[in-house]
Amino acid sequence: MIFRLFIIKIALLFTSSLVLAEDLTIEMTPNRSFSIEIARIDVGQTIEWLPTAKGHNVEFRLGPDAAKLPKKSSFSKPISIKFDTPGTYFYWCTPHKNSGMIGLVVVGDDTSNIDKIAELELAGMSSSKLTKLLTELN
DSSP states (O other), rough: OOHHHHHHHHHEEEHHHHHHTTTTEEOOOOOBBOOOEEEEOTTTOOOEEEEETTTTTOEEEEOTTTTOOOOOOTTTTTTTEESSSEEEEEEEEEGGGGGTOEEEEETTOOOTTTTHHHHHHHHHHHHHHHHHHHHOOO
């Protein structure tokens, strides 16, 4: 009986770890980048963006047709977003978008809308960086 309780406790410990591992954290770094530029998550998972330097935010510019895009975050503040609609989401840091501070979130392994993202006209370093990120998706 004691052995059975021990096994159940161990199983719960690993299950709890798996639940915590489902959420993802992306840092907004001092070198004008996101620590994860292509985030792949399942439907229903949450991503938290953490500023590790001042002056950064997260602004979603394009996502799947059925999705309502999250609101732009405040500068230098963390933000958590739960993704319930499959598809690929494109976002940037508003003041550093031309410096290449952009990212993609792929929800449910659904890349069916990347053609629309590829059509975006971006300035500065973001244009070539988006091309690179989309190539990595294929």
